Amino acid sequence: MISVEEHLGRILQAVRQLPPTESGLLEAQGCVLAEDVTASVQLPGFTNSAMDGYAVHAADLEGASEDDPVVLPVVADIAAGNTNALTLAPGQTMRIMTGAPLPQGADAVVPVELTDGGVAKVALHAAPAVGQHVREAGEDVRAGEVILRAGALLGPGQVALLAAAGTARVRVVPKPRVVVLSTGDELVEPGREPGFGQVVDSNSVMLVAAARAVGATPHRVGGVPDDARQLTEALEAQLQRADAIITTGGVSMGAFDTVKEVLSKVGTVQFDKVAMRPGMPQGFGVLGAAQVPVFTLPGNPVSALVSFHVFVAPALRAMAGRPEKAWPPGFVPATAAASWPSVEGKMEFTRVVLDGDRVRPAGGQGSHMLGALAAADALAVVPPEMARVEEGDELLCLPLLGTDAP
């Protein structure tokens, strides 16, 4: 029996960040940059007005006030999108819109609210300081400056900055393509009624959802029978498209555990008992020339989802260039609001309901119990040395992926 940390350590040592790909900005959302990006243009690209108002020579308005406005002729209108480089002579003004280029010679903008809004001539009721309501070219970003570093996660603000600074395609670490492959003669497709001895293949649907929730691109291969040849063929076919493969089922101590039977022979996949509950039988290794990581998760649904959170999600994050949340960052502290039994010598992942920073078991804790799993929003991590959780104990919790909406 090996510890959870040992198994995870072996996985994280084996997985590699995926090679960078080039991508459009919106496709790159949620990915991290594979390299530093420099601005190819300055921002703002040209000196422009921060307000709708009038471009002026500040010196012309000395002493202007509410009661004693300065009146100047309006010699032009400058809209945003005006591409003519204009020049403002002293003693004149031009009406200017937010974002429109400041004319040469002008050094301040008087907001329209501080004027009579005139079109041919305008009464200006305030004396601006030099530079007031003016955005200087390059004051936000200088051309050639590094605007985002390798490893930066691309969200709305980041894609906006990239676009504005002249970058429409970026090199990013792609989202891992994950094949989820469920095995077992007992499986029937969701929507079909299971006969006696059969169960609906809910695991592959669940793991696809989980892979998506952690930012991967999943592909589902449901219900591969417990047959060595068919499983081998399915694995070989999927190796073509996969950055990682997750199987579920067929890894226990049984006589019909095909995943274990097939992958044990390959020699690069190792099967272990991990000191955890649920989720004890685990396998991990790499397959094929591309050394594609394969995670063989147990077939019990709760075991499978717990294993996904503890072992697969950290590996997929590392492959996507986001290794920082592996273990235990991402865990949140909480206080037990109830007492419950645990198992000594194994790390227990109790399915719990979070109420603020207090947690209580979500219901029945059997590894087949989907009812409690679906009611839970976190896993409380009960260390191997604890045989029981007492009310008031401090625990670390692992929030379940996809249970909190943005």
Add this chain to the structure above:
Amino acid sequence: MISVEEHLGRILQAVRQLPPTESGLLEAQGCVLAEDVTASVQLPGFTNSAMDGYAVHAADLEGASEDDPVVLPVVADIAAGNTNALTLAPGQTMRIMTGAPLPQGADAVVPVELTDGGVAKVALHAAPAVGQHVREAGEDVRAGEVILRAGALLGPGQVALLAAAGTARVRVVPKPRVVVLSTGDELVEPGREPGFGQVVDSNSVMLVAAARAVGATPHRVGGVPDDARQLTEALEAQLQRADAIITTGGVSMGAFDTVKEVLSKVGTVQFDKVAMRPGMPQGFGVLGAAQVPVFTLPGNPVSALVSFHVFVAPALRAMAGRPEKAWPPGFVPATAAASWPSVEGKMEFTRVVLDGDRVRPAGGQGSHMLGALAAADALAVVPPEMARVEEGDELLCLPLLGTDAP
């Protein structure tokens, strides 16, 4: 000038939860259920083994121990997926795999680890209690039981439960289809080099990313010129597909603010100055027979993204059946790690970097400054009555969408 709460209140009063649609389980991920779902089958569907081992009559093994095993004949192998209803006579045993149906008459399972693993006969080294390692039919979920309530968010565990309990299609509140429409003669497409007076249309890319990050399905319409007829046509065309429309630009005090010009005439869209910085000029209303909400955001990029977080995201959540995060839930408390000026009489949204629960400004706070926006991971909410934030002040922060990876 109206308050932030007033403008948001008007928006939340006008938007409606979208009508339910039927959807497959994986398409429904991230949506909330529109109705209660009951189990059409019980879970487990049949009494089965929780372990790989041997099905027995517990009474046959009384007194069995490590030193004094009971040896029984093995009369059958029961794999998971075995669809025959078998019966176990007293004095016999059957080899059984995890999840396989327990034979009639058997009332316990001895795990293979507590046996010699025999095939024709087996030495059983433990005396199980009645019911040990047996999963009773229906112990997780009873047929007809409500398994998930209307309003439940569908994550991995929930779709697994739905699938297992016999539901492959569900009625959910769909993800809002959001059209993002940027306006302005000055805009050029991302990837094109802007000439003098032009800027890259980064806003529509940013708002599409933001809409996606809040769980909506966005569609981008970039760079509509400042022309009333073209804008009207674009709006009319997009009304066909949109559950909501977001425009950016053209709502200020200027002479060329086409969005304001066009939508003011419609009469159902109201333009206000909102006491906030950035983001003062705001418009909101409904368009067309379907009363599609339209949000007219300012054109300054920082103003647009702040407005999205403060006004649009809560509305999209409400439309998606997730109204609970509107205002201020979702905010996180933080302590100012620096002092910075604010503006009295307006709610200020300072772009800040979170370091644990301490925040400091991310850089230049101009409403055009994308550099600082892309460096920030939250907006610190500085109330209108504060003219300055002092180090140590407690503030509420609104995490920026899409800046934290799952």
